Every structure is written in structure tokens, then in C-alpha cells.
Amino acid sequence: MPPTDPSSLPTSALTKHRPIVISGPSGAGKSTILNRLFAEYPNRFGFSVSHTTRAPRAGEQHGREYYFVSPEEFGKLVQEGGFVEHATFGGNQYGTSVEAVRRIAEEGRVCILDIEMEGVKQVANHPTFPRPRFLFLSPPSLEILEQRLRSRATDKEEAIQKRLKQAKVEMEFARSPEAPHEKIVVNDDLEKAYQEVKEFIVGKDA
Numbered sequence: 001m002p003p004t005d006p007s008s009l010p011t012s013a014l015t016k017h018r019p020i021v022i023s024g025p026s027g028a029g030k031s032t033i034l035n036r037l038f039a040e041y042p043n044r045f046g047f048s049v050s051h052t053t054r055a056p057r058a059g060e061q062h063g064r065e066y067y068f069v070s071p072e073e074f075g076k077l078v079q080e081g082g083f084v085e086h087a088t089f090g091g092n093q094y095g096t097s098v099e100a101v102r103r104i105a106e107e108g109r110v111c112i113l114d115i116e117m118e119g120v121k122q123v124a125n126h127p128t129f130p131r132p133r134f135l136f137l138s139p140p141s142l143e144i145l146e147q148r149l150r151s152r153a154t155d156k157e158e159a160i161q162k163r164l165k166q167a168k169v170e171m172e173f174a175r176s177p178e179a180p181h182e183k184i185v186v187n188d189d190l191e192k193a194y195q196e197v198k199e200f201i202v203g204k205d206a
């Protein structure tokens with residue numbers, strides 16, 4: 001039999017619309033930049049719906065804010081390699097499932113995964129999940145990050161100190177050889193940082 005022409009094989013939605021992992025310290029400006037990108041390209045991107053073992057809050061719907069599952073169901077998915085990344089916060093488990101990310105790609109959208117450092121490592125080391133693209137958004141310095149966190153005024157002093165400590169760890173990791181990031185954008189001037197992120201995500205001619 002002649003060898004199969006690779007171009008005739010069906011392309012997985014996840015390799016055609018490769019998800020983008022964006023990470024960076026809390027306060028680096030991820031939401032600011034992503035909100036602007038989504039406003040400029042309303043139909044191009046999607047966020048996957050995560051799984052959690054926490055109870056739904058008033059008004060939350062299964063499959064909209066989260067997939068609300070039991071610890072047993074969550075554990076089963078972990079065993080099966082069903083999560084691209086998962087973690088425990090405040091006694092509850094949270095995870096991004098392969099299926100949820102695939103669903104976005106199958107709609108023809110690029111899934112944006114806004115995840116923290118441990119999650120980034122898990123995605124990068126997942127045995128079967130097709131490799132996404134990795135972008136790190138960095139503040140210009142810890143001093144400026146501290147100023148921004150203070151002027152954002154969403155955190156108490158203790159939380160700000162915790163975020164700064166974690167930011168240091170994340171910035172060291174991002175610059176280390178084992179980090180998977182293809183690009184580090186320094187969010188000094190917002191306009192410049194936005195253009196760099198946009199170019200990485202949608203390309204030059206978009």
C-alpha cells in the first residue's frame with residue numbers, strides 16, 4: 001500500500017486552532033490586555049469552562065461558570081489524564097479539562113488559558129495534550145508591580161505581600177531554562193505591550 005499522504009489526514013481542531021497559555025504574576029496586566037484583545041476580535045477567542053468540586057454559588061450554572069462535580073468524579077478525571085492542569089485552592093479542586101479546551105477549538109476559536117505557574121508546568125508536561133503556545137506577561141519590575149497592585153486597590157496588605165512573593169518566584173521561573181514560554185512580553189507601556197501580545201497571538205497582518 002502506498003504511504004498515506006499526511007495532508008489527507010484529518011487535522012485535530014487543537015492543532016489547527018492551537019490554544020494559547022498566558023501566564024504571569026497577579027497584577028501583570030493579563031486581564032487588561034485580554035479584555036482589549038477580546039473587544040478587538042469578538043469571535044476569535046474563547047475561555048474554556050473549568051471543573052470544580054466547590055458548591056455552586058447563587059446564580060451559577062453547571063456548564064456555564066463551571067462544571068460542578070463531586071470529588072469522586074474529579075478524581076476519576078485526574079486518573080484518566082482528563083485534565084490539562086488541575087490544582088487545589090481553599091480546600092476545593094479546580095481543573096481545566098482536555099474536553100473543555102477541545103470544545104472551544106472545535107467551534108473554530110482559539111482557547112485562551114489564563115493559568116498560574118504550576119498549571120503551566122502541568123500543561124507543558126501533559127502526556128497527550130497537543131502542545132499549546134506559551135506566553136508570559138511580566139511586569140517591568142517588582143517595584144512597579146507593587147505600585148500597580150496598590151493602585152488597583154482590590155487587595156489587603158497581606159494579600160499584596162503574598163502576591164509579590166509569588167511574583168518573584170514566577171518571574172524567576174519564566175526566565176529559567178525549563179520554562180516553556182516562547183515569548184515574554186514586558187508590560188511597561190500598555191500600548192506597546194498590547195501590540196506585542198496581539199502580534200504573538202494573532203500574527204503581524206491581523
Ligand SMILES: Nc1ncnc2c1ncn2[C@@H]1O[C@H](COP(=O)(O)OP(=O)(O)OP(=O)(O)O)[C@@H](O)[C@H]1O
Pocket residue numbers: 024025026027028029030031032033148149151152187188189190191193
Ligand atoms: N502598562 C500598564 N501601566 C500601568 N498600569 C497598568 C498597566 N497594565 C495594567 N495596569 C494596571 O495594573 C493593574 C493590574 O492589572 P490586571 O488586573 O489586568 O492584572 P492581572 O494580571 O489580570 O491580575 P490577576 O492575575 O490578579 O487577575 C490594573 O489596575 C491595571 O489597570
